[in-house]
Amino acid sequence: GAGVSQSPSNKVTEKGKDVELRCDPISGHTALYWYRQRLGQGLEFLIYFQGNSAPDKSGLPSDRFSAERTGESVSTLTIQRTQQEDSAVYLCASSLAAFTGLNSPLHFGNGTRLTVT
Amino acid sequence: DAKTTQPTSMDCAEGRAANLPCNHSTISGNEYVYWYRQIHSQGPQYIIHGLKNNETNEMASLIITEDRKSSTLILPHATLRDTAVYYCIVRVVQNAGNMLTFGGGTRLMVKP
Numbered sequence: 001g002a003g004v005s006q007s008p009s010n011k012v013t014e015k016g017k018d019v020e021l022r023c024d025p026i027s028g029h030t031a032l033y034w035y036r037q038r039l040g041q042g043l044e045f046l047i048y049f050q051g052n053s054a055p056d057k058s059g060l061p062s063d064r065f066s067a068e069r070t071g072e073s074v075s076t077l078t079i080q081r082t083q084q085e086d087s088a089v090y091l092c093a094s095s096l097a098a099f100t101g102l103n104s105p106l107h108f109g110n111g112t113r114l115t116v117t
Numbered sequence: 118d119a120k121t122t123q124p125t126s127m128d129c130a131e132g133r134a135a136n137l138p139c140n141h142s143t144i145s146g147n148e149y150v151y152w153y154r155q156i157h158s159q160g161p162q163y164i165i166h167g168l169k170n171n172e173t174n175e176m177a178s179l180i181i182t183e184d185r186k187s188s189t190l191i192l193p194h195a196t197l198r199d200t201a202v203y204y205c206i207v208r209v210v211q212n213a214g215n216m217l218t219f220g221g222g223t224r225l226m227v228k229p
Contacts, residue, residue: 004160033217042204043161043219091160105151106217108160 002026004109006092012115013082021077021112025094032075033106034067035091043091049075050097082116089113121205126224129199135192137223139205142186149208150181151217152190154201161204161219164190195227 005024013019025032034046046059049069060066064082069075079086089111096104122140129135141150151166165172165179167188172179178191192199204222 035219042221043217045218093160105163105166106161107163110158110160 004092004094004107006090006109006112008112009110010113010115012117015084015116016081018078018080019082019114021079021090021114023075023077023092023094023109025073025075025092026107027073029094029096029107030072031095031097031104032069033093033095034075034077035093036061036088037091037111038088046077046090079114082114084116087114087116121207121220123203123205123220123223125221126226128226128228129192129195131197131227131229132194135195135199135225135227137190137192137203137205137225138187139189140187141205141207144185144207150179150185150188151206151208152177152179153204153206153217153219154199155204155222156198156201164203166208195225197227197229199225200227201225 004026007022011019031050033048035043036046037043047054047057047067051072052069064080067075067077077090091108091111093106093108095106120143149166149168152164153161154164155161165174165177167179167181169181179188181188202222202224204219206217208217
């Protein structure tokens, strides 16, 4: 079946504007994760969902960042009043469950490259 | 999650085996070793994982030492398309904050 799909693949926005990034996980995957990767750097964890709930939001960089998930499927990551430091690739991943004895690996999308000018 | 240590970069000749080491000396008994790789401009790709026993799949083999303090990912016949950053991660499966923590990884360059 299809993998994790993210849209848009690229987004250029002006400083101060709001952006919405979308993630379509693999069908049947109840856990969904958002990561951020700045140029030449490693992955920074932002938030995860088990079903439609996000048990831990402490990874979000600031209150300008929010995320939601509906129908245990699509998730959107919203960044309000974007800043240049928000420029990065935003990666989404999904897995069968956030915590399980089944050792379900994460499957990643190819990310949304966000550039704030 | 336990911290991992990997070499920053490695080279490998095309067609030869690539052996990527990882130290995880503080690993706990319930922590699994996962390997991912990231090819330029793509999301990380799952390769393999294990707990105690050595594992093999169509992509690679994972050798875990008996004390579990280190492991080696083996790509048996490296190709140019295996050039990527390889991440070794130790992960507790049953953890309320269950996500992968990525370190710096090893940049593997496969050369013709």
